[in-house]
Amino acid sequence: MTSQSLTPPVLELRNLVVEFVTRHGTLRALDGISLSIAPGEVLGVVGESGAGKSLTGAAVIGLLEPPGRIASGEVLLAGQRIDHLPMEDLRHIRGKRIGTIFQDPLTSLDPLYRVGEQLIETIRTHLPVSEQEARARAIALLAEVGIPASEKRIDGYPHEFSGGMRQRVVIALALAAEPELIIADEPTTALDVSVQAQIIAVLKKLCRERGTAVMLITHDMGVIAETADRVAVMYAGRVIEIGPVRDVVKSPKHPYAKGLMGSIPALDERPERLLQIEGAMPRLTAIPQGCAFHPRCPHVMPRCHEARPVLEAVGAGQVACFLHEVGQ
Amino acid sequence: MTIPSPSTGPSSSGDSLWSRIMAHDLTYLFFRSPLTVVAAILSVAIILAALLAPWLASMDPFDPAQVFLADANIPPVWQDGGDPRFVLGTDDQGRDLYSAILYGMRVSLVIGLSGVALAATIGITLGLVAGYLGGRVDAVIMRVADVQLTFPAILIALLVNGVVQALSKGTSRETWAFGVLILSIGLSFWVQYARTIRGSTLIEKNKDYIHAARLVGQPTPLILLRHLLPNVIGPVLVILTINLGLAIITEATLSFLGVGLPPTQPSLGTLISIGNKYLFSGDWWIVTFPGLTLAIFVLSINLIGDWLRDALNPRLQ
Amino acid sequence: MLAFIIRRILQSCMVLLTVALLAFTMFRFVGDPVAQIVSLDTPAEEVRKVRESLGLDDPVIVQMGRYLYKAVQLDFGISYQFRQPVIELLAERAPATLELALISSLLSLAIGIPMGVYTALRRDSVFARVFQSISLVGVSLPTFLIGILLIYLFAVTLGWLPSFGRGQVVTVSGRWSTGLLTASGLKALILPSITLGLYQMTLIMRLVRAEMLEVLRSDHIKFARARGLTTRAIHFRHALKSTLVPVITIAGLQLGSIIAFAVITETVFQWPGMGALFLKAVQNVDIPIMAAYLMIISALFVTINMVVDLLYAFVDPRLRATIKG
Numbered sequence: 023m024t025s026q027s028l029t030p031p032v033l034e035l036r037n038l039v040v041e042f043v044t045r046h047g048t049l050r051a052l053d054g055i056s057l058s059i060a061p062g063e064v065l066g067v068v069g070e071s072g073a074g075k076s077l078t079g080a081a082v083i084g085l086l087e088p089p090g091r092i093a094s095g096e097v098l099l100a101g102q103r104i105d106h107l108p109m110e111d112l113r114h115i116r117g118k119r120i121g122t123i124f125q126d127p128l129t130s131l132d133p134l135y136r137v138g139e140q141l142i143e144t145i146r147t148h149l150p151v152s153e154q155e156a157r158a159r160a161i162a163l164l165a166e167v168g169i170p171a172s173e174k175r176i177d178g179y180p181h182e183f184s185g186g187m188r189q190r191v192v193i194a195l196a197l198a199a200e201p202e203l204i205i206a207d208e209p210t211t212a213l214d215v216s217v218q219a220q221i222i223a224v225l226k227k228l229c230r231e232r233g234t235a236v237m238l239i240t241h242d243m244g245v246i247a248e249t250a251d252r253v254a255v256m257y258a259g260r261v262i263e264i265g266p267v268r269d270v271v272k273s274p275k276h277p278y279a280k281g282l283m284g285s286i287p288a289l290d291e292r293p294e295r296l297l298q299i300e301g302a303m304p305r306l307t308a309i310p311q312g313c314a315f316h317p318r319c320p321h322v323m324p325r326c327h328e329a330r331p332v333l334e335a336v337g338a339g340q341v342a343c344f345l346h347e348v349g350q
Numbered sequence: 351m352t353i354p355s356p357s358t359g360p361s362s363s364g365d366s367l368w369s370r371i372m373a374h375d376l377t378y379l380f381f382r383s384p385l386t387v388v389a390a391i392l393s394v395a396i397i398l399a400a401l402l403a404p405w406l407a408s409m410d411p412f413d414p415a416q417v418f419l420a421d422a423n424i425p426p427v428w429q430d431g432g433d434p435r436f437v438l439g440t441d442d443q444g445r446d447l448y449s450a451i452l453y454g455m456r457v458s459l460v461i462g463l464s465g466v467a468l469a470a471t472i473g474i475t476l477g478l479v480a481g482y483l484g485g486r487v488d489a490v491i492m493r494v495a496d497v498q499l500t501f502p503a504i505l506i507a508l509l510v511n512g513v514v515q516a517l518s519k520g521t522s523r524e525t526w527a528f529g530v531l532i533l534s535i536g537l538s539f540w541v542q543y544a545r546t547i548r549g550s551t552l553i554e555k556n557k558d559y560i561h562a563a564r565l566v567g568q569p570t571p572l573i574l575l576r577h578l579l580p581n582v583i584g585p586v587l588v589i590l591t592i593n594l595g596l597a598i599i600t601e602a603t604l605s606f607l608g609v610g611l612p613p614t615q616p617s618l619g620t621l622i623s624i625g626n627k628y629l630f631s632g633d634w635w636i637v638t639f640p641g642l643t644l645a646i647f648v649l650s651i652n653l654i655g656d657w658l659r660d661a662l663n664p665r666l667q
Numbered sequence: 668m669l670a671f672i673i674r675r676i677l678q679s680c681m682v683l684l685t686v687a688l689l690a691f692t693m694f695r696f697v698g699d700p701v702a703q704i705v706s707l708d709t710p711a712e713e714v715r716k717v718r719e720s721l722g723l724d725d726p727v728i729v730q731m732g733r734y735l736y737k738a739v740q741l742d743f744g745i746s747y748q749f750r751q752p753v754i755e756l757l758a759e760r761a762p763a764t765l766e767l768a769l770i771s772s773l774l775s776l777a778i779g780i781p782m783g784v785y786t787a788l789r790r791d792s793v794f795a796r797v798f799q800s801i802s803l804v805g806v807s808l809p810t811f812l813i814g815i816l817l818i819y820l821f822a823v824t825l826g827w828l829p830s831f832g833r834g835q836v837v838t839v840s841g842r843w844s845t846g847l848l849t850a851s852g853l854k855a856l857i858l859p860s861i862t863l864g865l866y867q868m869t870l871i872m873r874l875v876r877a878e879m880l881e882v883l884r885s886d887h888i889k890f891a892r893a894r895g896l897t898t899r900a901i902h903f904r905h906a907l908k909s910t911l912v913p914v915i916t917i918a919g920l921q922l923g924s925i926i927a928f929a930v931i932t933e934t935v936f937q938w939p940g941m942g943a944l945f946l947k948a949v950q951n952v953d954i955p956i957m958a959a960y961l962m963i964i965s966a967l968f969v970t971i972n973m974v975v976d977l978l979y980a981f982v983d984p985r986l987r988a989t990i991k992g
Contacts, residue, residue: 124889
């Protein structure tokens with residue numbers, strides 16, 4: 023058995039910078055993202071919309087939409103750099119080694135093809151199996167994601183499935199080639215509250231069984247608290263805190279993370295009032311100098327205006343805030 | 351994975367046409383597209399030339415006293431047999447082609463603009479009424495629009511032409527050809543405006559400011575004109591531009607087919623029609639120069655229209 | 668499915684009825700039905716008798732019913748100019764128009780769709796830009812000017828192709844005169860069908876391009892990319908199919924209008940079809956022909972539209988579901 027420390031993380035981002043070149047100048051949408059996901063681990067990525075969560079996912083699988091591009095930094099899949107691979111090599115990684123689940127199951131599937139046809143084409147794109155084998159595998163996958171009578175439903179069209187069922191199909195598609203990593207981008211946001219928990223449960227169970235790592239992008243802290251092993255909190259294109267889920271949810275260190283966690287009502291406590299962060303996240307065109315959060319921060323210090331804090335180890339996690347600088 | 355566009359913030363999401371234009375940096379995009387700039391310059395030049403025809407032309411082709419049959423079918427000045435008085439040559443009646451094109455452009459432009467204005471007026475009115483009142487009025491108007499949409503504009507225009515001709519037995523074509531062409535174009539092109547306006551009206555009429563206006567007891571026509579119209583008129587701009595090109599083509603086609611303007615009031619289409627008869631005998635200039643003018647003008651308008659449509663389409667930003 | 672077909676047929680009948688009403692109004696009030704039968708020197712007494720025998724003194728609604736009843740049996744009255752039943756004149760010229768329209772449609776689809784797909788997929792390539800520019804020139808040049816240009820180039824200057832007429836035609840099964848079976852007939856078809864098809868081709872190309880660009884931005888294509896499918900599968904299996912579904916409808920409408928557009932092409936090339944006949948009718952105020960042409964064209968449109976709608980249902984499973992339900 024190889025020792026734990028020798029196994030490289032499934033995914034590692036090193037100082038990833040994504041930029042958009044527009045006629046108003048170059049916008050930095052992701053500014054030095056560093057994080058890693060261990061095999062079988064579920065990493066939650068949280069933040070407000072526009073913080074760069076989805077963009078991080080898109081950058082990993084090489085599907086940034088122009089004019090977006092990776093300006094610098096590295097993306098490593100199981101220790102190998104993939105950010106500079108040619109398009110065709112990246113394509114072989116997508117679907118095969120990294121599965122993806124998008125937000126809206128209603129529009130993720132091609133309405134003109136049967137569910138089975140889409141599964142079979144995905145399986146056969148990545149695995150050397152015959153049509154029959156692929157079909158058998160597709161039926162098994164559908165059964166695994168909890169679609170009853172899967173050998174019949176496989177010949178249905180997407181519009182014949184409910185939203186929750188379609189998202190199960192999408193999960194089956196993401197798992198079709200047994201990937202090492204799944205990037206789930208807001209997988210439950212578009213669904214009814216009643217089915218959200220089921221979908222998360224299915225995703226969690228299947229990934230645990232297979233040892234598949236998950237990058238779970240969401241703004242739903244409840245889902246994170248229940249599902250993730252570790253959490254990365256993003257703000258204005260930067261990771262401002264990352265650590266084990268218990269620590270970050272129960273005792274967040276960064277003032278922004280505190281505000282974010284404070285905005286979830288807990289059932290077992292009765293807080294006087296929910297915490298709220300003043301103001302709104304800056305637009306990409308107007309990210310403040312120094313710490314991007316300083317204009318809204320209740321603990322702002324003079325140096326926050328000038329210098330940008332970097333992620334530093336605090337306890338079991340890392341925080342990018344001068345309040346928690348070593349030695350303070 | 352959408353990136354917030356820096357140019358469209360909450361400050362610029364106002365509904366008035368002007369603020370929308372500013373939000374899209376139309377001027378910036380305009381100068382970024384050299385082809386559009388060229389097209390705009392050409393269009394303006396042609397429109398100016400048409401407006402200033404009496405001063406730019408060397409003769410008035412409508413004035414029989416200035417036209418002599420002896421000067422018929424003279425080639426352009428650089429060819430053998432050319433005459434320095436007629437730079438681009440003459441047509442079969444001895445009219446100076448250069449002057450005839452200037453005046454013909456004028457005729458085409460007036461008919462095109464009036465036809466489009468008529469079509470827009472009919473379409474916008476019916477669209478507003480159909481969208482705002484809904485119910486049976488809406489059903490009738492839109493059904494008529496659907497039926498008409500199945501026929502190409504040129505067919506409608508021909509029919510209108512035929513009917514008017516039948517009803518005006520005996521009177522000379524000169525007296526009504528102008529009006530009938532405008533009417534034909536107006537009745538052929540209104541549907542697109544009606545559909546567009548109706549669509550936006552259906553959305554706008556449920557907004558608070560309309561409810562408010564109704565609650566204060568403002569009369570319906572006032573609500574339609576003062577409140578609704580300014581908020582739904584935006585997309586019409588693109589249709590207007592593209593339709594102007596189509597209208598000018600329609601006029602030219604009708605005149606070419608011999609049901610438009612008579613040879614005594616030549617538009618570009620009439621001139622091309624005349625030229626077509628002499629093409630086989632080698633008199634190429636009569637058809638070429640009016641045809642070229644028409645093609646360049648319509649192409650320029652369409653280039654502007656195309657650009658405008660892309661520039662105003664938020665999804666292509 | 669049956670309910671859908673019946674509903675569509677009823678809708679089509681409504682459209683046809685509206686058009687028929689219009690045609691009747693033209694026939695009865697704009698034209699003068701008596702003029703079909705009498706000449707200028709017919710005594711007044713006889714004219715009155717003719718009026719009576721034609722039932723022109725009956726209530727309008729009765730006349731309308733009679734007109735419709737006759738129209739259904741393809742009796743559209745007598746042409747003023749030719750003193751011949753309108754239906755005979757139209758039937759004689761129908762093959763010329765239909766063959767021209769068919770070839771033009773095929774041409775515009777066969778070239779327009781691939782060009783549209785190409786310009787959408789290779790948006791920034793040189794060829795795509797060239798195609799885009801050509802298409803804009805195509806919609807900007809009036810059909811008659813294109814026809815004249817082609818005649819001047821290929822008939823007058825080069826002398827390769829005939830400039831007018833259908834060439835040699837062969838009569839098939841006693842009624843249909845076709846130009847598709849002789850070399851000269853085929854040669855004569857080339858220029859007119861290019862002229863007629865060019866405008867539709869550019870429209871279809873622009874339509875396919877716009878639609879395909881839209882589809883390429885859609886979520887299911889993004890997801891197909893994320894699934895790691897080959898570019899080929901994404902473009903031609905998924906994007907193209909989604910593109911062609913809405914294109915079918917509009918292409919159907921366009922092809923319908925080709926028949927009416929033929930008026931211009933037939934005039935330029937002196938093509939002996941229904942369009943040229945209609946134009947002559949407009950010029951000479953031959954109301955019965957105008958009314959009949961209007962109805963026949965709209966019947967053709969309606970039929971094409973219905974076929975297209977049914978075709979649509981076979982391509983799009985979502986629609987098939989709503990039709991069944």
